Amino acid sequence: MQIRLATRPDNAAILSIVAPVLAAGTTYVLPQDWSDTQVLGYWFAPSHTVYVAEENGKILGTYYLMANQQGNGAHVANCGYITAADAQGKGIARQMCEHSLAEASQRGFGAMQFNHVVSSNERAVALWQKLGFNIVGTLPRAFHHPQLGYVDSFVMFKTL
Amino acid sequence: MQIRLATRPDNAAILSIVAPVLAAGTTYVLPQDWSDTQVLGYWFAPSHTVYVAEENGKILGTYYLMANQQGNGAHVANCGYITAADAQGKGIARQMCEHSLAEASQRGFGAMQFNHVVSSNERAVALWQKLGFNIVGTLPRAFHHPQLGYVDSFVMFKTL
Numbered sequence: 102m103q104i105r106l107a108t109r110p111d112n113a114a115i116l117s118i119v120a121p122v123l124a125a126g127t128t129y130v131l132p133q134d135w136s137d138t139q140v141l142g143y144w145f146a147p148s149h150t151v152y153v154a155e156e157n158g159k160i161l162g163t164y165y166l167m168a169n170q171q172g173n174g175a176h177v178a179n180c181g182y183i184t185a186a187d188a189q190g191k192g193i194a195r196q197m198c199e200h201s202l203a204e205a206s207q208r209g210f211g212a213m214q215f216n217h218v219v220s221s222n223e224r225a226v227a228l229w230q231k232l233g234f235n236i237v238g239t240l241p242r243a244f245h246h247p248q249l250g251y252v253d254s255f256v257m258f259k260t261l
Numbered sequence: 262m263q264i265r266l267a268t269r270p271d272n273a274a275i276l277s278i279v280a281p282v283l284a285a286g287t288t289y290v291l292p293q294d295w296s297d298t299q300v301l302g303y304w305f306a307p308s309h310t311v312y313v314a315e316e317n318g319k320i321l322g323t324y325y326l327m328a329n330q331q332g333n334g335a336h337v338a339n340c341g342y343i344t345a346a347d348a349q350g351k352g353i354a355r356q357m358c359e360h361s362l363a364e365a366s367q368r369g370f371g372a373m374q375f376n377h378v379v380s381s382n383e384r385a386v387a388l389w390q391k392l393g394f395n396i397v398g399t400l401p402r403a404f405h406h407p408q409l410g411y412v413d414s415f416v417m418f419k420t421l
Contacts, residue, residue: 123332130334172283173405174290174377174414214400216376217334238398238416240374245333254334256398256416 102193104200107151107163112141114160115153118185119144126247128222129181133247152200154184154193161188164197166204169214178210178261194225198232206261215257219244226255234259262353264360267311267323272301274320275313278345279304286407288385289341290377293407312360314344314353321348324357326364329374338370338421354385358392366421375417379404386415394419 107115120140126133131143145151149165162184169179180201184193205213215234218226221244230236238256246252267275280300286293291303305311309325322344329339340361344353365373375394378386381404390396398416406412 126333129332130330131332133332170290170377170403172289172291172293173286173407174403176405177400177403212401212403214403217330237400240337240397240416240418241372241420243330243334243337243372243374243418245336247333256400258400258403260401 102154102156102161102196104152104154104197107145107153111153111160111163115144115151115163116141118160118163118183121186122183128219128225130217130244150204152197152204154197154200161185161191162193162197164201166201166208168210169216176209176211178205178208178213179216180205180213195228195232198228202232202259202261210261212258212260214259215255217243218255218257219246220253220255221246221249226257229257229259232259262314262316262321262356264312264314264357267305267313271313271320271323275304275311275323276301278320278323278343281346282343288379288382290404310364312357312364314357314360321345321351322353322357324361326361326368328370329376336369336371338365338368338373339376340365340373355388355392358389362392362419362421370421372418372420374419375415377403378415378417379406380413380415381406381409386417389417389419392419 148167151165153160154162164182166180168175169177182197234257236255237258240254242251243254244252308327311325313320314322324342326340328335329337342357394417396415397418400414402411403414
């Protein structure tokens with residue numbers, strides 16, 4: 102598997118990976134009813150650098166890397182990762198996160214922060230912890246999960 | 262003193278309050294080198310509702326209210342407050358924050374979150390705590406203070 106910068110021909114594959122996750126509304130604090138154009142517009146926002154994980158010509162996951170804040174907070178990076186539904190359990194998210202940490206470090210970021218990791222997304226929380234992220238904050242009932250109701254979200258942070 | 266929605270004739274006063282604070286770069290994670298147009302564009306972003314604190318026809322402070330996140334995080338509000346340099350110590354920030362909590366509650370928000378309260382801004386931290394906010398997270402060295410170097414920032418949260 103290789104992880105590389107996304108290019109325009111990847112758009113359809115990226116959309117097929119990202120759109121269902123946003124529509125499900127269980128992990129991202131983004132609208133569930135976005136059109137395809139809005140989904141791609143968000144994922145490819147000017148502030149985002151977008152990567153894809155590819156194996157044998159198939160896109161298995163995608164992530165974006167950005168500065169989490171502007172100005173005097175711009176040395177902290179932020180990422181969002183999504184693995185294709187049919188590629189779960191193969192370590193794609195782990196490889197994308199490891200790639201992003203190396204990329205962020207190379208680009209001069211001093212840390213990475215996730216602002217809103219939904220506590221019920223236990224697999225993600227555990228993975229980020231394995232990769233060296235600490236839970237540095239708990240946002241009480243800050244996420245309204247479509248099935249579970251109000252649940253906490255975590256702020257996670259790793260110094261690079 | 263009254264606190265009311267900002268209108269276009271308030272722009273010059275708002276700019277004179279906000280621009281120096283952003284240029285100083287000690288409290289907001291926003292660029293220090295923004296033009297006047299960029300400063301006003303940010304303060305009046307489409308997602309922001311902007312208020313001013315006015316006394317005897319003079320604008321003494323301004324704040325914005327917004328949803329801190331979209332989608333299933335949109336029940337948590339966020340605000341930014343700035344008091345005019347020559348109106349410090351008169352309780353303007355406290356009155357603006359109290360006003361914003363009432364407004365947020367009335368608009369149906371269930372909580373308010375500040376994402377990046379710079380720890381060296383001790384007066385603000387103490388004031389938000391007095392008004393019922395808790396420090397729910399500490400972002401290690403997440404702010405590069407122009408004079409103090411890297412300092413922690415706090416995530417502060419209050420349920421409404």
